[in-house]
Amino acid sequence: MLQSSQTTRKELRQFGLLFGVIFTGIGLYQLYNDTAETARLVWWxxxxxxxxAGYAAPTALKPIHTVWMKFAFVLGWVNTRIIITLIFFLVVTPIGLIMRILxxxxxxxxxxKNTETYWDDIEPVQSVKEHLERQF
Structure with missing residues (x-):
């Protein structure tokens, strides 16, 4: 689950500045698309x-930051399941089907039934010292 950690003033300041840039950008985008002036003003x-708030009082953003991080956790949980499911059905399943067909x-x-054992014969190592050096 979500770990409880202390959010620093720097993180809250960055959060405030990031959301300030995003909201201002949305307002500028709406200016470009001739959206209603009221909507642009709200975003600005x-x-x-x-x-x-990011510059003057970053701690005032803590409740918003907490809610946003919980939302991000849920969104990440959902996205992970979707991505893993897609990889399974789009990559692993076709490979399995091809291997079965072939x-x-x-x-x-x-x-x-004709074999005595399923053990694989392994050639003995000539020199233990050389075998253990530079393994990677």
């Missing part, structure tokens, strides 16, 4: 408030 006022046995799992 929000941007200004976050800028001012009847490939990469793990040598097929039972062969």
């Amino acid at each position: 006022i929000l941007g200004a408030l976050f800028f001012i 009847k490939s046995d990469l793990l040598a799992e097929k039972i062969n």
